[in-house]
Amino acid sequence: MSSAMDKAMLAMSLDEEEDLPFDIPNLLEYSSCERNVLSLIGRTLNPDCQKMKSLLLDMPRKWQMYGKVRGVALSSAKFQFIFDSERDLNEILERGVHTYNEWALAIERWVEHTTEDHLQFIPLWMQIWKLPVNHRTVRTISDLGDMVGQVMEVAFDPDLPQLQPYVRVKIRLDISRPLKRGKVLNLPAGGSTMVEFDYERVQKRCYGCQRLTHEKEVCPFLLKKRQVLEGISRPAVTEESVVKPLIIKLSDPLFGVLSEEQVGVNPVTGRIKIAKIVLEGMRQYLLVSDEDEKRLRIDKVQRTVGIAEKDPVARKAVLSLEPAPILSNNVNKEKGRVFGYESSDAITWSTKEREGNKEKAEVFKSVSCPMEGVPSSVGQVFEDSGSSEMLTEPFVFNSTDYRIGLSEAGPS
Numbered sequence: 001m002s003s004a005m006d007k008a009m010l011a012m013s014l015d016e017e018e019d020l021p022f023d024i025p026n027l028l029e030y031s032s033c034e035r036n037v038l039s040l041i042g043r044t045l046n047p048d049c050q051k052m053k054s055l056l057l058d059m060p061r062k063w064q065m066y067g068k069v070r071g072v073a074l075s076s077a078k079f080q081f082i083f084d085s086e087r088d089l090n091e092i093l094e095r096g097v098h099t100y101n102e103w104a105l106a107i108e109r110w111v112e113h114t115t116e117d118h119l120q121f122i123p124l125w126m127q128i129w130k131l132p133v134n135h136r137t138v139r140t141i142s143d144l145g146d147m148v149g150q151v152m153e154v155a156f157d158p159d160l161p162q163l164q165p166y167v168r169v170k171i172r173l174d175i176s177r178p179l180k181r182g183k184v185l186n187l188p189a190g191g192s193t194m195v196e197f198d199y200e201r202v203q204k205r206c207y208g209c210q211r212l213t214h215e216k217e218v219c220p221f222l223l224k225k226r227q228v229l230e231g232i233s234r235p236a237v238t239e240e241s242v243v244k245p246l247i248i249k250l251s252d253p254l255f256g257v258l259s260e261e262q263v264g265v266n267p268v269t270g271r272i273k274i275a276k277i278v279l280e281g282m283r284q285y286l287l288v289s290d291e292d293e294k295r296l297r298i299d300k301v302q303r304t305v306g307i308a309e310k311d312p313v314a315r316k317a318v319l320s321l322e323p324a325p326i327l328s329n330n331v332n333k334e335k336g337r338v339f340g341y342e343s344s345d346a347i348t349w350s351t352k353e354r355e356g357n358k359e360k361a362e363v364f365k366s367v368s369c370p371m372e373g374v375p376s377s378v379g380q381v382f383e384d385s386g387s388s389e390m391l392t393e394p395f396v397f398n399s400t401d402y403r404i405g406l407s408e409a410g411p412s
Contacts, residue, residue: 033112038089039082042107043119044100045175045212046204047077055079055100062100063092078119080110096334097124102203104212106175123152124173125334127166127198132187136167142325143312144195145169146269148180150322157329166198168331177270178210201336253286254279257298258305274305275321 024030044050056071056079063069068088072080083089089109092098098105106119128144138154145151149171156167173179182196205212208219216222247263248254258274266273282301288294308314316322 036110039110043078046103097201121172125200129166129196149173151325153326155328198338203339253283274319
């Protein structure tokens with residue numbers, strides 16, 4: 001009797017605990033969207049070195065907005081900062097790359113419905129050094145920037161004096177891809193040369209694979225190489241032997257119109273060659289019953305794609321649907337530091353920037369300041385400040401460091 005009763009009670013409890021989903025009512029009291037409008041969503045790129053609790057407490061002080069913004073932990077790696085004003089929110093966004101504990105953060109403005117690449121990109125200014133004198137053009141600079149990320153802006157004007165031995169370009173970096181250190185250029189007249197890349201406001205990265213997501217000591221790419229060399233694991237399968245899924249299948253209207261090499265991901269840039277919406281538009285365009293009309297349309301699609309593929313600007317605008325980069329004659333727009341590392345624990349200025357600042361310091365030492373209340377030598381102020389940035393970038397806030405006299409908010 002007791003056993004039968006237990007079984008009956010167990011059956012009743014199982015029915016009662018059926019795991020049905022909870023439908024959130026579409027009511028104001030269930031929605032926080034109104035509060036989220038003035039917020040930023042972000043994630044740590046190296047969670048092992050960026051502790052969430054400390055980040056939420058320290059970043060408002062680092063931004064000099066203590067009491068004007070509050071942090072919310074959404075997960076162990078994802079966070080939200082809610083601002084009191086639109087002006088403060090936009091100011092933080094415009095500062096560019098942000099770091100915590102010397103590792104970058106991916107930050108975007110909140111949107112109610114996110115896309116599949118949400119928090120996958122960061123805006124970044126890169127410097128291109130040793131660009132050949134006969135190829136200092138917007139097109140060359142833009143194409144080199146595209147090797148690292150999608151170009152958003154080119155800060156270059158050939159009609160103005162160029163006082164820096166490098167040119168600058170702003171890119172949208174996919175954080176899953178490495179930061180390239182340079183590129184070999186094959187010149188039209190023969191021979192080759194090497195250009196070098198530096199990245200502003202980026203502090204730590206893996207110096208094995210050049211990614212922003214882990215230390216060199218735990219780099220999965222170096223670990224894999226080491227295991228292959230030691231015979232622990234088998235070599236990675238080469239790309240040639242991998243059977244990739246077809247994008248254009250036999251039943252696709254584009255089958256026989258475009259080849260597989262014309263679609264998919266560009267191995268150089270890591271971005272799609274033809275946007276999905278463009279491919280879908282082509283498919284709809286070819287869906288006609290009249291065979292003569294269909295042949296004309298096939299020919300038009302092939303000619304249009306062929307012409308666009310030969311022109312880098314048209315390829316991005318027509319096929320990839322990437323916006324044209326902004327051209328700026330302000331070569332120092334949003335300029336930030338270039339950090340280098342002599343060891344894993346030491347941060348130093350890049351040698352190139354440091355040498356340039358020393359030269360400027362020597363010039364300023366000889367300049368007199370007759371204004372009342374100002375030291376007789378700017379050079380003395382330079383020496384007392386302990387930083388050349390006071391003269392080279394006056395009144396410019398850098399999102400990766402602090403100014404003299406400000407309280408530092410822990411690791412940054």
